[in-house]
Amino acid sequence: MADKKFVEAITPMDEDFTRWYTDIVKKAELMDYSSVKGCMVIEPYGYAIWENIQKILDKRFKELGHENVYMPMFIPESLLNKEKEHVKGFAPEVAWVTQGGGEKLEERLCVRPTSEVLFCEHYQKVIHSWRDLPKLYNQWCSVVRWEKTTRPFLRSSEFLWQEGHTMHETPEEAKEETMRMLHCYEDFYRDSLAIPAVTGQKTEKEKFAGAEATYTIEPMMHNGVALQGGTSHYFGDGFAKSFGITFTGRDNTLQHPYQTSWGVSTRMIGAIIMVHGDDSGLKLPPAIAPIQVVIVPVAQHKPGVLEKANALFEELKKAGVRVKLDDSEQSPGWKFAQYEMKGVPLRLEIGPKDIEKDQCVLVRRTDREKIFTPLGTLLESVNEQLQKVHDQMYEQALANLNAKTFVAHNHEEFLEIAKNKPGFIKAMWCGDAACEEKLKDETGGVKSRCIPFEEEHVADTCVCCGKPATHMVYWGRQY
Numbered sequence: 001m002a003d004k005k006f007v008e009a010i011t012p013m014d015e016d017f018t019r020w021y022t023d024i025v026k027k028a029e030l031m032d033y034s035s036v037k038g039c040m041v042i043e044p045y046g047y048a049i050w051e052n053i054q055k056i057l058d059k060r061f062k063e064l065g066h067e068n069v070y071m072p073m074f075i076p077e078s079l080l081n082k083e084k085e086h087v088k089g090f091a092p093e094v095a096w097v098t099q100g101g102g103e104k105l106e107e108r109l110c111v112r113p114t115s116e117v118l119f120c121e122h123y124q125k126v127i128h129s130w131r132d133l134p135k136l137y138n139q140w141c142s143v144v145r146w147e148k149t150t151r152p153f154l155r156s157s158e159f160l161w162q163e164g165h166t167m168h169e170t171p172e173e174a175k176e177e178t179m180r181m182l183h184c185y186e187d188f189y190r191d192s193l194a195i196p197a198v199t200g201q202k203t204e205k206e207k208f209a210g211a212e213a214t215y216t217i218e219p220m221m222h223n224g225v226a227l228q229g230g231t232s233h234y235f236g237d238g239f240a241k242s243f244g245i246t247f248t249g250r251d252n253t254l255q256h257p258y259q260t261s262w263g264v265s266t267r268m269i270g271a272i273i274m275v276h277g278d279d280s281g282l283k284l285p286p287a288i289a290p291i292q293v294v295i296v297p298v299a300q301h302k303p304g305v306l307e308k309a310n311a312l313f314e315e316l317k318k319a320g321v322r323v324k325l326d327d328s329e330q331s332p333g334w335k336f337a338q339y340e341m342k343g344v345p346l347r348l349e350i351g352p353k354d355i356e357k358d359q360c361v362l363v364r365r366t367d368r369e370k371i372f373t374p375l376g377t378l379l380e381s382v383n384e385q386l387q388k389v390h391d392q393m394y395e396q397a398l399a400n401l402n403a404k405t406f407v408a409h410n411h412e413e414f415l416e417i418a419k420n421k422p423g424f425i426k427a428m429w430c431g432d433a434a435c436e437e438k439l440k441d442e443t444g445g446v447k448s449r450c451i452p453f454e455e456e457h458v459a460d461t462c463v464c465c466g467k468p469a470t471h472m473v474y475w476g477r478q479y
Helices: 002-008 017-027 044-063 084-093 116-126 171-191 238-242 267-276 305-318 332-341 352-356 375-403 411-420 433-443
Strands: 031-033 040-042 074-076 095-100 103-111 135-144 158-168 198-201 213-218 230-236 258-265 293-297 323-325 346-350 359-364 370-374 405-407 424-429 447-452 471-476
Touching: 017 031, 017 267, 040 044, 044 135, 044 158, 044 171, 044 267, 116 135, 116 158, 116 238, 116 258, 158 171, 171 198, 171 213, 171 230, 171 258, 213 447, 230 238, 238 258, 258 267, 267 375, 293 305, 293 332, 305 323, 305 346, 305 352, 305 375, 332 346, 346 352, 346 375, 352 359, 359 375, 370 375, 375 405, 411 424, 411 433, 433 447
Parallel strands: 293 323, 293 346, 405 424
Antiparallel strands: 031 040, 074 103, 095 103, 135 158, 158 258, 198 213, 198 447, 213 230, 230 258, 346 359, 359 370, 424 471, 447 471
């Protein structure tokens, strides 16, 4: 009875998706609310997920030649104002410090919403020659954006992220870096998070403030709503000119370097929940799961059961598997429900009958299939089943993405799909921002997500105005 009640505490996603999401982040102990609106306490289990994300990405960035640095939290107002388009884009979300100690500050300080201007200030001091390039820097930090509507992990006033900021000798090198980092994110989503996504370029209207071009990765949540999963921006030499960053080129002339920035955040944890979760709770991809295998002893009061469970724990731990042994007094049924809710990819059951047969039982979180496993090949079987969990999660997410992607050939079809079928809409566009705005207004929030790198030709004319089309665009609602 207790087991049934425990699982029932999660609101079914088909009944109320928003409540389902909130139930999971709370009951899986990922976060807690703080006394500051829009700010959250990331609890150990939630932070462990972020640490695993950070560890994988940080290793990849360093393999690509990037170095970690740390910039100040505060930006003087005069520094922020040096790039007008950039500051205009962030102005509504900026938090300001006006007093230090008991005295009013002579100049307001912005709590960083992003760090382009801080990096530019530093680069102006350290870049002098073409030999100083490229500068491949990355920062792990928190940023603040004063959001009107907040939701844990998805949109909070303060959030954790990484932001790469690089400077290059030529526009070609900078553009190559911009795409390289976008595909780095795409690979990470696929290989570590088991999340497929649409990638492409943002429209002029939707690009990052101050950028020449913005590229995005757009995964789809279980309910058909998109999430901007990560972005990579090419800035050209606009910031460099505003900040007076110059270097002596190979031909001995004074030149401006070309800049990129790229970032992902704790919003990815929200994506993991909403792409993979079900009515029993989280489903965590093995690569980032804090606990990859949980060992549940069955009839643990009987002789030899806990001893064998501990031996299996030590074997897996020594092999580098993130493993937990739950030898608490709770019933096995309660433990099954608990670790399913926390999204542990693989459960290992061991009891007296298993010990007699020199085996254990492995149970996948994805489909609850039981695999009877000889103890002599345990590590091999665990690794095989963890890969199977990843593959199943990716396949399920890809099936959802495909099932909720629709094609609109004309205006009427677009409006009908937007009203009745949550998901992505593939439709042609003339390139005019006025058509983007009109479609958003008509549908109550369906926006352009990106122009994919490989465009299909689904019609000759714009889905909004009927003029000749220039691009096929993915459209959808977003978190």
